[in-house]
Amino acid sequence: MTHKIFIDGAAGTTGLEIAERLAGRSEFSLITLDEARRKDAAARREALNAADFVILCLPDDAAREAVAMIDNDRTRVIDASTAHRVAPGWVYGLPEVSGHDKVAAAMRVSNPGCYSTGFIALLAPLVSQGLLPADWPYICHAVSGYSGGGKALIERFETDGDIAWRGYALGLGHKHVPEMQERCGLSLPPLFAPAVIPAHRGMIVEIPLPLAAMTGAATADAMRSALAAHYEGSPLVEIGETPDSGELLLRVSDAGDDRLTLFVFANADGSQARLAARLDNLGKGASGACVQNLNIMAGLDETAGLRL
Structure with missing residues (x-):
């Protein structure tokens, strides 16, 4: 069976990378609009309703508008914007946390934010199992490649070589x-x-934990074991070891992929820990996650077309 796909916002960075991952796949056929019709409301409405699956790579307001244009009960939607990530009736598209079955059955899936993917993948299993408190004032530090900021930020970084941070x-x-x-x-x-x-791409998300001050917090070893058990068998999420070099690196030359690697670091006496996630902001943080969710919703191998 061939599924008809419409990427609304296909000219943006996320949309282009989704199309690259779908290229040559016989399970899908893309509905495309030329430049003249891409912003025409009538043409978009027709494409949105003709598709089996719609992937929205749009600003929030435009994403809400697109959903409102769908007037049938058949078209299923994956929204890569922020618009529906906490909206009722939408399944959060991090299947390793939300559940593959929920994503598979969903009519509406909200693709996670790139930073959020690392933060939630680290913290949600530990909080849900009672290994970390739900009422702690968590701090999250993160760095990302500039491609996640859209065309204006990409141009700014690529023309102004003096920006270091x-x-x-x-x-x-x-x-x-x-x-x-x-x-x-x-x-x-x-x-x-x-x-x-x-x-251009790549991301580190980090959560520092002052364990000695956190009532009821588990040890770093217990947290590492819990994360390993939670993600056991996942083809995309892995638990990384502490590098022998003592460094966790992003490289400018990284080509990017669709994996997510989680780390638990701790000091010798166990009084402090650092949770860290390394991922590609355009991979598991955006386009790769969209394609993974699409595969699951279409009943296909979730890794089909992904970069592993």
């Missing part, structure tokens, strides 16, 4: 915070400190 969301209102809080079951929003570095 870009901290942002200084008002502490980053759009990923609501999903980070809700999907981990936290009573307090995490303090999130993101930054962009002069690399």
Whole structure:
């Protein structure tokens, strides 16, 4: 069976990478609109309703508008925007945490944010198992390649070679915070400190843990074991070992892939730990996750077309 796919917003970075992963796959046929019709409301409505699966790679308001244009009960949607990540009736598209069965049965799936993927993958299993408290004021530091910021930020980094580090969301209102809080079951929003570095892609998400001050917190070894058990058998999520070099690196030359690697580091006496996730912001953090969810929803091997 061939499924008809429409990528609304196919000209953006996420949409282009999704199309690359779907290229040459006989299970799917792409509905495409030329430049003249891409922003025509009537043409978009026709494409949205003709598709078996729609993938939205749009700003939030445009994503909501696109969903409202679908007037049948057959078209299934994966939304890569922030618009529906905590919305009722939408399944959160991190199947390793939300459940593969829920994603497979869903009509509406919200693709996770890139930073959120690392944060939730680390913290949600540990909080749900009682190994870390739900009422702790968690802090999350993260760095990402500039490709996640859209065309304007890509152009800025690629034309201004003097930028070494870009901290942002200084008002502490980053759009990923609501999903980070809700999907981990936290009573307090995490303090999130993101930054962009002069690399096209790649991402590190880190959660420092002062274990000695956290009542009821598990040991680092227990957390590592729990994460390994939770993700056992996952083709995309792995638990990494502490590097012999004592360094966790992102390289400017990294080509990117669709995997997610989780780490638990600790000091010698176990009083402090650092949870860390390494992923490609355009892979498991965006386009790769969309294709994984599409595969699951279509009843296919979840890794088909992915870069592993």
